[in-house]
Amino acid sequence: MSATYRAVDWNRQKRVYDVTLLTFLSAGLISFAGVAWWRSPDFTVETVLIRSTAVAALLLLHVILAIGPLSRLEPRFLPLLYNRRHLGVTLFVLALTHGALVVVQFHALGNVNPLVSVFTAYASDYRLTVGGVWQPQHVPFEIFGALALGILFLMAATSHDFWLRQLGAAVWKLLHFGVYLAYGLILVHVGFGVLQSEHHAVYPVVLGLGFLGLTGLHCAAARQERATDRQRNAAGPGPSGFLRACPADAVREGRGTVAVCDGRRIALFRHQGVIHATSNVCRHQGGPVGEGRIVDGCITCPWHGWNYRPEDGCSPPPFTEVLPTYETRIIGGDVWVGAETRHAFTPSMHP
């Protein structure tokens, strides 16, 4: 959390994250090159580079898409989520390298601009029938790859917090939902690209397993989240305008607890014996505030460490973000929170 934008807020965790990423990436590229040349010694350097960057990008995309549901299902994966944007930028660089190598290797040195040739070299084969007979030819899989690369570029270019503020939470999230569209486009790109020439079963099997794995993870996380969203307040008398949250004993000193009230997730913190209730959605990137702790008297979001005072939800000076807070009452050993927010809040980066 900083008052002035910096390129990257480096800290020890980010350095470890990036070093680990680069180490695995390098090891993966070298391993793939070794296996490729062992199996096919006639492969040229360019071919190995093209294929290795493609495989690395595809694997990295699967990792990126798995982090979200994994961190929901098992909190130990949360550290992978904190700097996921670094993976996204790396993915774009890998994909761009792959595309550039393809353009240079297969479309340079002709009399057609290589950037035009990559989409038109097989234009005469974009047909489904020959002489009235169903004989589908080349599918322009390059276009799908280029579209996916464009989406990845836009995501990488807007990954900084500056863009989250400029675009607003809704537009920024919509833009970054594009990763799913990019994944679909890449499936088409791979399916109608390399799978057309490589007939070994390992290719579709590995691709299919990756797809099944991601789908399974997202389904499992969705089921878990749906079960949480469906929790309702326990029936019973209470003060009007208040909703039952949870037993007071469930809120530990210095720790956050998440309760669901009328479909909304509320973060509860006990600080110096007093229970405070705030929105569970961090003003930064929507992180689950209630899964954080009280540090130096401030609620601390577990994702990126944004701070809020528990009494009023305000960030400590010089920061200006405000987290919506709710009035709380302890009745019969249970915590009840006000149905409406107590303070007007300034829309920041996230509702």
Added chain:
Amino acid sequence: MSVIEAVRATWLAVGVHALLGLAFAGAFLSAGLPRVDPAARGAGFGFRLLILPGVVALWPLMAWRWWRSIQRREPPQPSAPDGWARAEDLRRWHRTVWTLLAVTGPVVLAISLAWRPTSRVTSGLPVLNPAPSQHRVPASGQ
């Protein structure tokens, strides 16, 4: 319009957008950035370099926000979040998107496997264009 003409027109549009974006970014990152976002006041060269690609790509939006800050003599307020960006709505959108992917993914893979030629050499079909690295367009008049 032929495929080649369509691709050339597309690249021309992309190139023009990028050139205009670069020209705008030079002025914006020098003078307009602190007006649009006070938190960028005093930000270093590394930060400005990092947001350069986004400014080039989204220069119409940033031009509008810069013009609005000049008109109102204050930085534009951060865009108010829309209702659907709430956490509950995002989870619902995730479910929708992954349901779509779960249906279309296997269909795409199945069609691509069925699309494969039964042999590498497809006899009886017209001869394909020369190898792409030698892709040549006949000169006019030939």
